[in-house]
Amino acid sequence: MLVYAEAFAEPPYLKTSADVAANARRFRSQCRKATFRAALAITGDGAPVGIAYGYPLSASTGWWDRLTTPVSDGVRRENGGRTFGLIELAVRAPWRRRGIARRLHDTVLNGASEQRVLLNARPDVPAAQAAYRSWGYRKVGEAHPWDGAALHDVMLLDRGDENGVG
Known part of the structure; x- marks a missing residue:
């Protein structure tokens, strides 16, 4: 949780220790899914640098229900x-702008069959927005992903033929 705690403690996120603990509880539940995939970037001596993780959305997902x-x-x-x-893609500040986020993104999707x-x-995080757009994501809406959450852009990447699907 070090990566999450550091990456999201800074503005505009300002996550607290209680937020980090809540994320750890969600993570424990999420990683039990059979379809869960994750990638971790570490330094040569094993210190965590970045994370990416998620899973395919079920037919009953509530993700789309949160759109404004x-x-x-x-x-x-x-x-x-x-x-x-x-679900999460984060890199600790000292290692940003080195292509680590893109490599984590690509690693967690490597071999995935999902079309999107x-x-x-x-x-309000222009660096992340610019990265996602440069990787091919487009904004499809806005949402408050959970109760009390700030407004987020909902972004979609169409993978199409890139992965043999579509």
């Missing part, structure tokens, strides 16, 4: 294998 403006049924349709939900990747991103 609904999207079409064709966009929101899930079947358990259509869309990978990228979905993530929530704060619009």
